[in-house]
Amino acid sequence: MIREFALADFGYLLLATRWTILLALTAMLGGGFLGLVVAICRVLPIRPLNWLTVGYINLIQGTPLLGQLFVFFFGLPLFGLSVDAWTAAALAMSIYASAFFGEIWRGSLQSVPLRQWEAGASLGLTYRQRLAYVIIPQAVRISIPPTVGFIVQLVKNTSLAALIGFIELTRASQIMAAATFAPLQVYLAAAGIYFVICFGLSHVSQLLERRLHVAR
Amino acid sequence: MRAYVELIRNTPLLVQLFIVFFGLPTLGIRLNANEAALVALSINLGAYSTEIIRAGIESLPRSQIEAGRALGLTALQTFRYIVLYQAVKAIYPALASQFVLLMLATSIVSAIGATELFHQAAFIESRTYRSFEVYTLITLSYLLLTVGFRGLFSLVYWAVFVRRPSR
């Protein structure tokens, strides 16, 4: 069936986009939760745990996401788990995201100036109160731009799930390109959709940044 | 320029690759897989490094330039003797890590069958049917490359920017 790329086809791409968004959201939530654990394990004053976490972060950040996707896709069945492309992609991307979120958040926490701790202490706040009311609120504000920046990466990287056969925006474009023989239009349309999502996200981050009050 | 940077940074490399490899032929530009990969990766890295370099130069305090001009240096001399070293020092770490990211991203060009490390994995895999082992090994071999390059980059950084020039 060879035909022109039409509005209906664009609708098909948009429909596939929800899987892109869903995968990104899943990786965001799963990776966010694991990332918190990573950040905590990285700052707790327990040496062996710190080393282990650093190893984990280097392993994930030092290997390609595509490789991680394949390892999960082909690896999990060896443990008797039957996984479809969605599960493998969601798992691999959550773990991938956790290493990056963990580092971003640890960095944000440690970039709150030491004198803010002292100011809290000199008012008689307990350690926990200082953490909860003085340090963490500032760390959260500091972390917003890099966190959103990484979420943009995450959205773009969901495209790799296409290569293990998960039908999201990129895989749908491949199918569409084969059907319509109009690859240029199809892939440009896909790029356009990614652009709208990612550029929108970056824009929101910039807006947020402007109205936040953070130590300089 | 701004548009180029934003367009590239906000779309996936894989889709950029598809546009170059599958899309351009409809305009009569035919590239083989390796050429397409090279073009796409170059365009991609170009956008990211433009951004890094711009930020690096902007991060330099204006007072440094003013100090140079106040001493009677020309704009060119100020750039050559004052701005350049400090800017390169500021840019270097981000550029180095962008290079490592790009190296990891090369795995993606296997999707159009360009002959890089990951493509070899698919090749071996098709001959052996031991997907998991093969992919794990290939993935880990990237780790070696990453660690190697990171080590090299920090060595160069140390040698150029940390160690004091001989007095």
Place this chain on the structure above:
Amino acid sequence: MSLVSLENVVKRFGSLEVLKGVSLEVDKGEIVAVIGRSGSGKSTMLRCINALEPVQAGRIMVDGIEVTAPGADHNKLRARVGMVFQSYNLFPHLNVERNVKLALKLVRRMSDAEASEVARRMVAKVGLEDKLLAYPDELSGGQQQRVAIARSLAMQPTIMLFDEITSALDPELVGEVLKVLEELAEEGMTMMLVTHEMHFARTVADRVVFMHEGRIHEEGPAEQILREPGTAELRNFLSAVLH
């Protein structure tokens, strides 16, 4: 009985001895100005009194609490000791009112209404009632420092420690901060201040303590010691800062 007492306090950073046996008594209502070159240990001494730095030897008592005792409740101590820093250290994510209210609610366990009332009064006291809802980055350095003073005062401390609080300010903003200190002095607040403002030390302080190389080198009534320094070190220091 004195409000603050230091006995042979020794403080080391690694192998560097910053306080080499410092002894000092401060009475209630007294205003003590601590002067000396940078690195002489004056800021460190202030920080030790508020338990921001642990000491290696000696004893510090503040308002009946032994700061240096093992297991001493430092948070209880700090709730009674007000401290203002050179770099203001306001909480940038909270507006002026909430900066002042935070510790009132968390430490003093005041209700929100009570805390608001105290905050309003304290901020008015430093002359910034119109800035109650401003964020720190919308204020000048002098205004930020006045808020920091109000934030400490709100806790009703028995003593205030001021660590070079005008050193980071532009010259034209120093006056407004010192004016607040003068008012506090008139109210009888016990104060220790590390300062480079010799004129202020002379007119407001009761006593001047000159620190040199980790020791209290000379001390005495402000007027007298600044006019007729007894040691060569203080004479050198004064002639260096007064020119």
